[in-house]
Amino acid sequence: MLEQLTKCINDSRDDLLALTQDLVRFPTINPPGDAYRPCVEYIAKRLQRSGFQCEFFTAVDYPGHTDKYPRINVIGRREGKRPGKTIHFNSHIDVVPAGHGWTFDPFGAAIHDGKIFGRGTCDMKGGLATSIIAAEAYIRCFPDYAGVIEISGTVDEESGGFGGVAYLAEKGLFSKPRVDHVIIPEPLNKDRICLGHRGVWWAEIETHGHVAHGSMPFLGDCAVRHMGAVMESFEKELFPALAAKQTQMPVVPEGARKSTMNINGIRGGQTDDFTGLPSPNVPDSCKMTIDRRYLLEENVEDVRSEVVNILDQLKVSRPKFDYSLRELWSVEPTMTDRDAPVVQAVADAIRAEFGKEPDFVISPGTYDQKHIARIGHLHDCIAYGPGVLDLAHQPDEWISIDDMVQSAKVMANAIHILLSERH
């Protein structure tokens, strides 16, 4: 029977290619969230052909939603002949802006050298197309299957997923009993299983000062110099402490197996978009945004305390130092158990297709799995899909057609394993 599935997918190669090209040609750029409606309507039309019931979900009260740029999602659901488990493939349809440096048309989906080029080929319309082809092949080969197959196209992953997967999860669409297993075809490479991601803590630190004439700075109190002291303490204390924290999580690339922090931005004093000369003022405020990525072995309270302790120390040691801290966003780290059914099924399917053990990895950054775990409380969830992660968001992004075909076989086989199981 599986030979039949393999043959069916080999025969669908041209279809897979055309489907990927069609999806890439919708310029679903986020921000602002362009072409979402025609893209989800196209996906629905395609899925209906294979008997999926499709429903649209518009996140009207969510960030970015307007009449011009609706936050519209689609879920296709196809029930089998008998009751059973539900497997859901979730892909985001939004892509980041093309940016500079392209030699191909970013929305042309040109084929060259066995690859499709374009923004979103790798992240992640190639993965979406692959999951559709896999499901369609499975349905053709096993028309009497038990259980349910769902495929969704969701928005705004690149901007946090609030009007996409988070919204759907809040509606109960990513929870048991509706859904049992979720595969997110993000480009993690065709023979790797991504079990989850590190945690995130974003905060804004503001140092306070006192305005005075720039010719007499001693009459004021410079907030930027106070921020300089914060930076110095971070360099001396925080960064070395973070680099010393090693995780058991198999994060790729390996540099991310430690705690990390990026300083996203820093600004103080008068804006630099003035014409002519700036006013000579001592700045009374300076703001820094930090992006701290943390490990399964840490918790967000400790992450916060590390920063607060440094700031409080400065309050003691540095005259007139005062600060405020605003927490912007946080996500807990998540790692699906290796014994989880979806992990085992995809691992078996990878072994069958590639004759090797799969690599288990953790993503350095987050993706929509966070909402499925946190809001949907569904932990049988992984990312698995074709495409080379490093190419995501780059100019001349591409996906290999052979990789997609192989990955479709893995996905179809995984559907077969999960829907055949009686547990």
Ligand SMILES: [Zn+2]
């Ligand atoms: Zn992505």
